[in-house]
Amino acid sequence: MTNDNKSVCVIGGGISGMTTAIEAAEVGYEVYLIEKSPSLGGRVVQMNQYFPKLCPPQCGVEINYKRIRVNPKIRYFTLAEVEKISGTPGNFDVTIRLNPRYVNDKCTACNKCAEVCPVERSSDYNYAMDKTKAVYLAHEMAFPMKYVIDDKVCLKEQCAKCLAACKYDAIELSMKPKTLNINVGSVVLATGWSSYDAAKIDNLKYGIYKNVVRNVEMERLAAPNGPTKGKILRPSDKKEIKSIAFVQCAGSRDENHLAYCSSICCLASMKQATYVRSQYPDADIYIFYIDIRATGRFEDFYTKVQADNKISFIKGKVAKITEDADTKSLTVVAEDILSGQKIYKTVDMVVLATGMVPNGIKSQMPADIVYDEFGFIVPDLQSPGIYTAGCAKKPADVASCIQDATGAALKAIQIFV
Amino acid sequence: MANNLIESDIDFVNDITKLGGGSLKKCFQCATCSVVCNLSSDDKPFPRKEMIWAQWGLKDKLISDPDVWRCYQCGDCSVHCPRGAKPAEVMGAIRNYSFKNYAFPKFMGTALSSPKYLPLLFAVPVILFLLVLAHVGNLISVPAGEIVFAKFIPHLYVDPIFISVSAIVAGAMAMSITKFWKNMDTNNPHGNHYGEKSILQSGILAAEEILTHNKFKKCDANNLRYSGHLAIFYGFMALFAVTTIVFFGLYVFGLELPLKLTNPVKILANIGAVALITGCTIAVYNRLNKKDTSGESYYYDWLFLGILFIIGITGLLAELVRLSGNAPVAYWTYFVHLVFVFFLIAYLPYSKFAHLMYRFVAIVYAKYAGMREPAEDAVTEKTEVKSVA
Amino acid sequence: MDKKLGVYICSGCDIGESVEVDKLLTVAQGEQKIPVCIKHANLCGAEGVELIKKDIKEQGVNSVVVAACSPRVHFDTFSFDPTVYVERVNLREHVAWSHVPKEEDTQMLAEDYIRMGIIRAKKANAPKPYIENITKTVLVIGGGITGMTSAIEATKAGYKVILVEKASVLGGWMRRWYKQLPQRPPYKELQDVDIEKTINEVKKHPDIKLFTSAEIENVSGQPGMFDVSIKQDGKTIIERAGSIIVSTGWKPYDAGKVDGLGFGKYANVVNNVMMEDITVQGKGKIKRPSDNKDVKSIVFVQCAGSRDKNHLPYCSSVCCLTSLKQASYVRNSNPDAKVYIVYKDMRTPGQYENFYKDKQADNGVFLTKGDIAGITENPDKSLEVNIKNTLIGEDIRIKADMVVLATGMVPATDSGILNLQYRQGKELPMLKYGFPDSNFICFPYETQRTAIYAAGCVRQPAESKTCKDDATGAALKAIQALELESIGSAVHPRAGDLSYPIFFMQKCTQCKRCTEECPFGAIDEDEKGSPKPNPNRCRRCGVCMGACPERIVSFENxxxxxxxxxxxxxxxxxxxxxxxxxxxxxxxxxxxxxxxxxxxxxxxxxxxxxxxxxxxxxxxxxxxxxxxxxxxxxxxxxxxxxxxxxxxxxxxxxxxxxxxxxxxxxxxxxxxxxxxxxxxxxxxxxxxxxxxxxxxxxxxxxxxxxxxxxxxxx
The missing domain is CATH 3.40.50 (Rossmann fold)
Incomplete structure (x- = not known):
């Protein structure tokens, strides 16, 4: 258990993982931050604004990037996946697979490669609502600010146009995966969440009707760096919208899908209602819900949104959506429970408040990871030296995740005492 | 204050739980059920409101709610229910409760509600028919010669038995229905809007709805259930018609029995029997294999289905054996058949068979009281409801 | 040490195509008289960096101006020996990439940026930190579940803790609970309250100095060196602490203030805290207060005061769970009892949806959304609850033996906690409704007083599981503040910044602008009104520098x-x-x-x-x-x-x-x-x-x- 190497391995470079890493490093411990995608930042950098302040997530992310920049104790790896962890608390051997970026550290992010790249791919950052080149920057604030090549679509040596275009020798089409072995004292799992696949909810017609989108996609539609440059336009014809319905608990609190409450969707929809409101002051906005869950001071936000006479809250779950074949407008049906009447609202667009699915961990671990029935990691039941932070352990809002991730940092460094 | 004093009846909740509504407490009132139900109207749709009434043990509301009988338990609601509260089954359980609740006399309701009384219930027709056999001397040996069932148990005995039983049953039904109608009239959650249709008009419309099964057809989740029910229904109606024709034929026109196989009435009878058996087979298959949509099956369901199935099979079997010439088997099969027919008819108002009358009455009432019908493929903005959250 | 500047201009990444780099060199060399001025086509490449390093080594360059890309990128590429000051001039993002190339205006822009960078490099110095001998002890105020958790967690990381509790016993509210909410999967069953274990751990802990029946008299000094005056048994004890966790918890809202609920008026109307007491006293058997009769029917009124603009505008987060828990008490006490819960929205987030589902499944528990129209008492002391807007489809009335008001949590901040001897107020500034919470979603521990953190229900209404997590987070921040202060570094959000404001006191006119405007209360005043800076309280924002009309405040850089x-x-x-x-x-x-x-x-x-x-x-x-x-x-x-x-x-x-x-x-x-x-x-x-x-x-x-x-x- 005695090991001079007082370092922590944090798996997941989203807001929770970054927080744990930074907080531990600012106490003075060495941290390895492992992220599987090309940039740190995770889900929050795909958000337009945070509730309830309606402030841009990039602001806090920028501070965190800066904290990482100035802190030599944090070593981060993107496109990296933990393959295996073995050993004992205080002395874990972590095997990390570094997937090839095909772009080396010489990259200056000058964009010359992308200018000549002939291949396109659908953007995962924008949930496939637009395209990037095969060589691309994850987003304008990508950290590290390095391009990456999507090897699933890149034509590699057959094309090699980027190779010629790059003045800095940064393209390495023959880059191979590498393995990195590190020794750490403790491990924090901050593997985060994914949005529920709404296509599984057959009556809500996601993936069938074009104007039915998920809340995560709505964030991109409202974001200045999204596929529509921040203008909320309906997908079928890129038209401005006059009315919109938010369908709460789309999959969540549903035994056929996610039996737990995803905690944040009520607030997310209210927040998105404010997006619509600020872009389209005359639009009619309907929020269909079972229970509005705005705990603590989030209630203030609910009160504020509720006071808006263009936003109607209807207690009753939307269970049926139909599409007008010509106009592509949608009619949502619910029972307005408090009046005992079925209610039909024809709207331009429908946003499904889909919930959070925990990503869990796929790496080989020194001991079995204990999950609850929903796939969330149970923090108290893990073997010593393994800790959990953020949405890997419960569905939660950003502030709660960060609060939790800060606590996880303390747990992770206690092993060194 | 004029608010209604609510007294939750835990016993009622427990009863509903036992009668097939075991999942009712899971409901969290999202109203998915009311929306996915193709039979539910726009005004005060079911079964969301019935679910909370059931959860709260509000018996009076439920037993006088016509909507309980406008549900065909097709299972759309149960399939989509996010909590596994199975509203379809709860509605079924409430109907089961109603059989017992409206039973006249009361003890008959109790007798049909639990398998422990089953031997007693069967003992009545068995003893009755055995006494007849003993009286006519057919108890020890069956009549010789051409197999004619009337030789075994003569019409002279059978018909008066069934006529008097039917009369008693009709009387009991009248009592139950009167009470049911009165309850609906006082407690109808939709409020009464009389005057649109007369009772007669309502009755005709209700009959049309039942005969065409046009509401039942709207079920999405389990279409097989609709087919099964249709087969049973028409099989039964055919057999009922045959019985009526034969009865009148016998006494009015001196019809000779057994009928020839080519006789149109006989053909109808056989088709009816086959339809009944086929329908029952589908129903049994459904109940065993499609629990997600059909839901769990309970005593009321199995008893009724079993009786019908056996009636169909024994009827057909009796005919086939008769044709094959095996007199003892044929006669005793017929005996069994009669016992089950007796069971069906005599206990009609208390078994699930009674759903026929309650449903019919409820539909008549609904039409008479001006209750809304479900919207036809409603996609247009019909109601403008500004909700107070 | 004399400054020797080197200016390195990159012409890569379109800079060379956008501006005339040679002219920029002329500005640096000719106009600004910089001895070492070099251009390179790829400054961030190995060769470019080598070039700078070589000049540092061979030419003694100690102030480097890198005129290339934004300082937000290649931060590590251009960091050298810590004694070498690096100034970044953003020619790429702010000039080449955002302006029309080869235009006179673009060229002028670049030249100005070069000038400004050089001036700054000439004048700025690498800061030398302010370091005091600090105490690495954490003061925790409040000995409930949050405070005790913070204390234990901090000791586990190797720090000493002083724990001050107002009451004579530790354990706070939780000690009074009959059962607690499930803490782990499947989140269905109630758990025994296991707080005695934690209390004993705290009591016996060698690294925790415990003061019960004690209150904070005042706190003076600054992070790393707070002098804490503790009052216990009429005596005053002075302890030194480095950072502080405020975990004073909450109080139930006075439901008597809510009209129509009959609290304080009708004997059988109690709040949810009293309900715990009743259950504990009856050892699980629930008897109504008026006559000790078995309770056969009970109504839980949710949001009694919460989510109400006239009372507590916020949601108290835990009351739905608490009432479901207490519904279980009643049902276990009497299997025939009827339990009614009237809610506005049932709020059981996350995995606690399981708890809701499980408790709801009881045939004797009846739930509805509804608004309480009033509660009246019958002559037999039973109660009638009138409810509007229900899910039943009509307004209803329920007769009950007892009514439990699910009253909310009020942060225990109304009476003084810290009594800080700061120029700007004695307590943590409140965000809203008495919660001294952070205003930041991204940084929930970013409080307005350096090294003082709030945790648990004093910060936000929460159930015990969340409180424990919060307590752990606050403990991390408290020890982190100690470590950062010990090296003279700022804490978040400028962690790592070693600069601090230096006051040139001779010119001070005692105008007090700096002491008034400092957002963190870092600057006290002496009797004459001269500022007394406390660098360890400082966040290095420079507001004091902006405030000063005499320009006496400055940082090295x-x-x-x-x-x-x-x-x-x-x-x-x-x-x-x-x-x-x-x-x-x-x-x-x-x-x-x-x-x-x-x-x-x-x-x-x-x-x-x-x-x-x-x-x-x-x-x-x-x-x-x-x-x-x-x-x-x-x-x-x-x-x-x-x-x-x-x-x-x-x-x-x-x-x-x-x-x-x-x-x-x-x-x-x-x-x-x-x-x-x-x-x-x-x-x-x-x-x-x-x-x-x-x-x-x-x-x-x-x-x-x-x-x-x-x-x-x-």
């Missing part, structure tokens, strides 16, 4: 003089040239990166604007405005964060203060016959990069309309 000199180095074309010059003082966390992103997106911006990053708009000294205007600069934009209720400024009021100062400046400008519109304070978010061209052009149009600065010709 950031001062009034540095920025003044920078903006004075801007070449202002004469009036005849018809080229306006605009200065933008931009918040370095939001506005500055927004310009970077505009560059990354190749957004074309107006070339007449010169951007100087500032730590916070609050650090902007009016002198800069005066200097700029007297230099002939035509207009000034101050780009800061949003202020007001949902302020985004991490130094609380930076942009608000700047705005106020500029209001005051208007008069001065008018006296000088200068239009106040030449100075505009704007609130800008990092995500506003798409709006930059419009924002800039709009201001430019205004200034064009006003005409050139009349002071140009002087």
């Amino acid at each position: 950031y001062s009034v003089d540095i920025v003044s000199s920078m903006l004075k180095s801007i070449e202002v074309p004469g009036e005849e040239e018809e080229k306006l010059r605009i200065l933008a003082l931009a918040c370095e966390n939001d506005a500055y990166p927004a310009f970077d992103i505009a560059g990354i997106n190749r957004t074309i911006l107006n070339p007449n604007i010169r951007i100087i990053p500032v730590r916070c708009l609050g650090s902007v000294n009016i002198v800069w405005i005066a200097d700029a205007l007297s230099r002939g600069i035509d207009g000034i934009m101050l780009m800061g964060c949003k202020y007001g209720e949902d302020y985004q400024c991490h130094f609380i009021k930076g942009s608000e203060i700047a705005n106020r100062r500029m209001e005051n400046l208007k008069e001065v400008l008018q006296r000088l016959v200068l239009e106040p519109e030449r100075v505009r304070v704007m609130q800008l978010e990092i995500s506003d990069y798409n709006r930059l061209p419009d924002i800039m052009n709009d201001f430019m149009a205004k200034v064009t309309e006003l005409g050139p600065n009349p002071y140009k010709s002087f």
Whole structure:
């Protein structure tokens, strides 16, 4: 258990993982931050604004990037996946697979490669609502600010146009995966969440009707760096919208899908209602819900949104959506429970408040990871030296995740005492 | 204050739980059920409101709610229910409760509600028919010669038995229905809007709805259930018609029995029997294999289905054996058949068979009281409801 | 040590195609007389970096100006020996990528940036930290579940703790609970309260110095060296602590204030805390208070005072779970009892949905949404609850033996906790409703008093599981503050910053602006009104520097003089040239990166604007405005964060203060016959990069309309 190497391995470079890493490093411990995608930042950098302040997530992310920049104790790896962890608390051997970026550290992010790249791919950052080149920057604030090549679509040596275009020798089409072995004292799992696949909810017609989108996609539609440059336009014809319905608990609190409450969707929809409101002051906005869950001071936000006479809250779950074949407008049906009447609202667009699915961990671990029935990691039941932070352990809002991730940092460094 | 004093009846909740509504407490009132139900109207749709009434043990509301009988338990609601509260089954359980609740006399309701009384219930027709056999001397040996069932148990005995039983049953039904109608009239959650249709008009419309099964057809989740029910229904109606024709034929026109196989009435009878058996087979298959949509099956369901199935099979079997010439088997099969027919008819108002009358009455009432019908493929903005959250 | 500057200009990444690099070299070499001036086509490449390193080693260059890309990238590439000062000039994002190439205006912009960078490198020094001998002990105030958890967790990380509890026993509210909510999967069954174990652990812990029946008299000093005066048994004990966790918990809302609920009036109307007491007293058997009779029916009234603008406008988060828990008590006490729960919204987030589902499944529990229209008492002391807007479809009335009001949590902050001997108030500033919470979603522990953190229900209403997590987080921050202070570093959000404000006291006029405006209460006053800075309380925002009319406050690497000199180095074309010059003082966390992103997106911006990053708009000294205007600069934009209720400024009021100062400046400008519109304070978010061209052009149009600065010709 005695090991001079007082370092922590944090798996997941989203807001929770970054927080744990930074907080531990600012106490003075060495941290390895492992992220599987090309940039740190995770889900929050795909958000337009945070509730309830309606402030841009990039602001806090920028501070965190800066904290990482100035802190030599944090070593981060993107496109990296933990393959295996073995050993004992205080002395874990972590095997990390570094997937090839095909772009080396010489990259200056000058964009010359992308200018000549002939291949396109659908953007995962924008949930496939637009395209990037095969060589691309994850987003304008990508950290590290390095391009990456999507090897699933890149034509590699057959094309090699980027190779010629790059003045800095940064393209390495023959880059191979590498393995990195590190020794750490403790491990924090901050593997985060994914949005529920709404296509599984057959009556809500996601993936069938074009104007039915998920809340995560709505964030991109409202974001200045999204596929529509921040203008909320309906997908079928890129038209401005006059009315919109938010369908709460789309999959969540549903035994056929996610039996737990995803905690944040009520607030997310209210927040998105404010997006619509600020872009389209005359639009009619309907929020269909079972229970509005705005705990603590989030209630203030609910009160504020509720006071808006263009936003109607209807207690009753939307269970049926139909599409007008010509106009592509949608009619949502619910029972307005408090009046005992079925209610039909024809709207331009429908946003499904889909919930959070925990990503869990796929790496080989020194001991079995204990999950609850929903796939969330149970923090108290893990073997010593393994800790959990953020949405890997419960569905939660950003502030709660960060609060939790800060606590996880303390747990992770206690092993060194 | 004029608010209604609510007294939750835990016993009622427990009863509903036992009668097939075991999942009712899971409901969290999202109203998915009311929306996915193709039979539910726009005004005060079911079964969301019935679910909370059931959860709260509000018996009076439920037993006088016509909507309980406008549900065909097709299972759309149960399939989509996010909590596994199975509203379809709860509605079924409430109907089961109603059989017992409206039973006249009361003890008959109790007798049909639990398998422990089953031997007693069967003992009545068995003893009755055995006494007849003993009286006519057919108890020890069956009549010789051409197999004619009337030789075994003569019409002279059978018909008066069934006529008097039917009369008693009709009387009991009248009592139950009167009470049911009165309850609906006082407690109808939709409020009464009389005057649109007369009772007669309502009755005709209700009959049309039942005969065409046009509401039942709207079920999405389990279409097989609709087919099964249709087969049973028409099989039964055919057999009922045959019985009526034969009865009148016998006494009015001196019809000779057994009928020839080519006789149109006989053909109808056989088709009816086959339809009944086929329908029952589908129903049994459904109940065993499609629990997600059909839901769990309970005593009321199995008893009724079993009786019908056996009636169909024994009827057909009796005919086939008769044709094959095996007199003892044929006669005793017929005996069994009669016992089950007796069971069906005599206990009609208390078994699930009674759903026929309650449903019919409820539909008549609904039409008479001006209750809304479900919207036809409603996609247009019909109601403008500004909700107070 | 004498400064020897080296200027390194990169021509890569379109810079060479956009501006004439040689001319930039001329500016550095000829005009600014820099001995070492080199251009390179790929400065961030191995060869370029080697070049700089070689000059540091062989030529003794100790101040490096890297004129290349934004400081937000290649930060590690261009960091050398810590004694070498590095200044980054953003020629790529702020010039080449956001302006029309090869134009005179673009060239002038680049040249100005080179000048400003060189001036700054000349004047700024690598800071030497302020280090005091600090105590690595954490003070925890409040011995409930949160405080005890914080204490234990901090000791586990190797720190000593002083725990002060007002009551004679530890354990807080939780000690009074009959059962607690499930703490682990499947989140269905109630758990025994296991707080005695924690209490014993705290009591026996060698690293926890425990004071019960004790209160804080006052706290003086600064982080790392707080002198804490504790009052116990009439005696005063002085302890030294380095950081503080406030976990004083909550109190139930006085339901007597809510009309129509009968609390305090009817014997059988109790609150949810009393319900725990009743259950504990009856050892699980619930008897109604009026006559000790078995309870056969009970109504739980949710949101009794919570979610009500006349009482507690917020949701208390735990009451739904608590009532479901207590419904179980009643049902276990009497299997025939009827339990009614009347809620506004059933709030059982996350996995606690399981708890809701499980407790609801009981045939004797009846739930509905509804509004309480009133509660009345019958002669037999039973109660009638009138409920409107139910799910039943009608207004209803329920007769009950007892009513439990699910009253909410009020943060225990109304009476003093810390009694800080700070110039700016004795307690942690409240965010809202008495919660001393952080205003930041991204940084929930970013409090307004350095090294003092709130945790548990005093910060936000929460169940015990969340409180324990929160307690752990706060403990981390408390020990982190100690570690950072011990090396002389700022804490979040400028962690790692070793600079601190230095006061040139001889020139102080005791105007008190710095002591009043410091957002963190870092500066006290002596009797004469002279500032007494406490560097360990300081967050290094520079608001004091901006406030000081005498310019006596400065940091080694950031001062009034540095920025003044920078903006004075801007070449202002004469009036005849018809080229306006605009200065933008931009918040370095939001506005500055927004310009970077505009560059990354190749957004074309107006070339007449010169951007100087500032730590916070609050650090902007009016002198800069005066200097700029007297230099002939035509207009000034101050780009800061949003202020007001949902302020985004991490130094609380930076942009608000700047705005106020500029209001005051208007008069001065008018006296000088200068239009106040030449100075505009704007609130800008990092995500506003798409709006930059419009924002800039709009201001430019205004200034064009006003005409050139009349002071140009002087």
